[in-house]
Amino acid sequence: MRRDGFSTFFLVILGLVGFGLIVWLNAHPDQSPSIIVIPTVQQPTEDANSWQTVLRVGFGSNSTPLPTVAIPTASFVPPTLANSSDTNLTPIAPLQLTVVAPAQPNSVVTATPAPTLSTQSTGLPVTAEVVTRPPAQWQPPALIPPISRDPFGRDHYVFARPVDSNANNEALLSYTFGTNGPDAETPWRIHTGIDMPNPIGQTVRAAGTGTVIWAGPGFQDSPSYGNVVEIQHDFGYKGQVLYTLYAHLSAVLVTQGQRINLGDPLGLVGNTGRVSGPHVHFEVRVGENRYRATYNPLLWMVPYVGRGVIAGRVVGPNGIGLQDQNVTVLDNRTGLVVQSTTSYVYLDNGSDVNSDPSWKENFVFGDIPVGRYQVITNIDGQRVVQKVDVSEGMTTFTELAPHQSSATETPTDSP
Numbered sequence: 001m002r003r004d005g006f007s008t009f010f011l012v013i014l015g016l017v018g019f020g021l022i023v024w025l026n027a028h029p030d031q032s033p034s035i036i037v038i039p040t041v042q043q044p045t046e047d048a049n050s051w052q053t054v055l056r057v058g059f060g061s062n063s064t065p066l067p068t069v070a071i072p073t074a075s076f077v078p079p080t081l082a083n084s085s086d087t088n089l090t091p092i093a094p095l096q097l098t099v100v101a102p103a104q105p106n107s108v109v110t111a112t113p114a115p116t117l118s119t120q121s122t123g124l125p126v127t128a129e130v131v132t133r134p135p136a137q138w139q140p141p142a143l144i145p146p147i148s149r150d151p152f153g154r155d156h157y158v159f160a161r162p163v164d165s166n167a168n169n170e171a172l173l174s175y176t177f178g179t180n181g182p183d184a185e186t187p188w189r190i191h192t193g194i195d196m197p198n199p200i201g202q203t204v205r206a207a208g209t210g211t212v213i214w215a216g217p218g219f220q221d222s223p224s225y226g227n228v229v230e231i232q233h234d235f236g237y238k239g240q241v242l243y244t245l246y247a248h249l250s251a252v253l254v255t256q257g258q259r260i261n262l263g264d265p266l267g268l269v270g271n272t273g274r275v276s277g278p279h280v281h282f283e284v285r286v287g288e289n290r291y292r293a294t295y296n297p298l299l300w301m302v303p304y305v306g307r308g309v310i311a312g313r314v315v316g317p318n319g320i321g322l323q324d325q326n327v328t329v330l331d332n333r334t335g336l337v338v339q340s341t342t343s344y345v346y347l348d349n350g351s352d353v354n355s356d357p358s359w360k361e362n363f364v365f366g367d368i369p370v371g372r373y374q375v376i377t378n379i380d381g382q383r384v385v386q387k388v389d390v391s392e393g394m395t396t397f398t399e400l401a402p403h404q405s406s407a408t409e410t411p412t413d414s415p
Contacts, residue, residue, distance in 0.1 A: 095148035095156060098236040139165045140304040145208070147302055149394045154358035156237055157302045157393065159207035160262055162246060162282050163269075167202045171195065171366055172279070177296040178344030178353040178362070180324070189224075190345055192294040192353055193245070193283035200250050200278045202269040207244045207282075207301065208233045212258045213289070217272070219247070220291070225281070226273025227252050229266040230289070237286065238357070243293075245283035248273050292352065298366035299356050299395065307369050308390040311361040312398040314343045314377050319401070321362045325377055327400070329365050332372040332387065339365045359397055375400065 163169035181188030210233035250270025
């Protein structure tokens with residue numbers, strides 16, 4: 001009994017001492033700092049798969065070897081085509097432009113221009129008219145002359161457009177070359193050029209290189225032209241001299257005898273002379289510098305990019321050309337009217353217009369988008385239709401003649 005009581009007492013004392021020691025240790029923690037060890041990774045000193053090593057040892061025994069190209073040692077010889085044995089081929093004729101000696105102004109014109117280069121019919125200074133004109137509207141870009149893509153060499157698009165594409169450089173459709181105006185009851189004089197309506201002050205530029213042979217009013221004693229610039233060009237066509245004329249200018253910016261490059265400013269659009277509104281009248285004269293030597297500028301001035309020209313003849317049952325005949329172009333796909341005009345009018349008074357020496361046309365449609373069209377007229381109550389395909393920068397020719405039978409042809413939608 002006594003031994004058991006002593007043991008119990010000893011165990012109690014030992015537990016109290018242990019508990020007190022734990023309390024004391026918690027009250028006095030160790031102040032020494034702990035050390036945190038951050039694991040490190042050894043950086044490789046060399047990439048075992050670097051591209052240098054791959055190239056050095058190759059891609060493996062089963063890989064495709066790198067191709068090699070042998071360096072040619074012989075000189076290059078261009079391939080040649082064998083001559084065709086077809087004797088029926090027609091060679092393409094080149095554009096028959098000729099070099100012309102520089103113009104001698106005193107030998108070309110018979111009168112001396114007035115010393116004042118321009119007159120203003122509006123009463124406003126030219127600078128004010130330029131500043132206050134309406135905003136410009138861009139036209140499509142034009143092709144670059146000279147162009148002759150016809151396989152028989154009949155085209156001669158040798159002139160640029162005389163007005164920039166940020167203005168109107170398209171021909172007025174209501175008064176085309178060789179026609180007498182939109183009103184049959186009150187006909188105008190036969191048109192010897194094309195008109196490009198623009199606000200007064202728009203720049204007019206040279207359609208080609210050459211020499212100014214007229215600069216001012218009084219051109220060939222005609223009051224109708226107003227202020228005129230005329231250029232005799234450095235190049236001709238089939239041995240004939242070419243001239244371009246720019247009329248109704250509000251101001252003239254060049255002088256007689258001055259050398260001109262393609263695109264040089266010649267003057268400003270105006271309304272001098274006999275006009276219904278401000279525009280530039282553009283003429284092409286071939287062979288001679290006179291009123292009777294004018295030809296359709298649409299066959300000499302480059303079309304727009306992506307567009308071509310339709311030229312043709314309207315003839316009667318006897319094959320003779322018909323005058324003042326209505327002609328219309330329809331889009332073959334949509335059936336919509338694209339342009340309308342009339343055939344040339346000849347008055348037999350010594351001042352008539354001329355058919356082109358290559359095409360012998362009596363009507364022309366300019367700047368027609370590339371595609372298929374129907375050209376339509378009415379001859380003695382008979383509707384005549386011809387389908388044509390228009391190509392960029394080329395003239396497509398068609399002839400409209402009555403059928404031998406009385407049946408009329410109607411357009412179809414077939415391609």
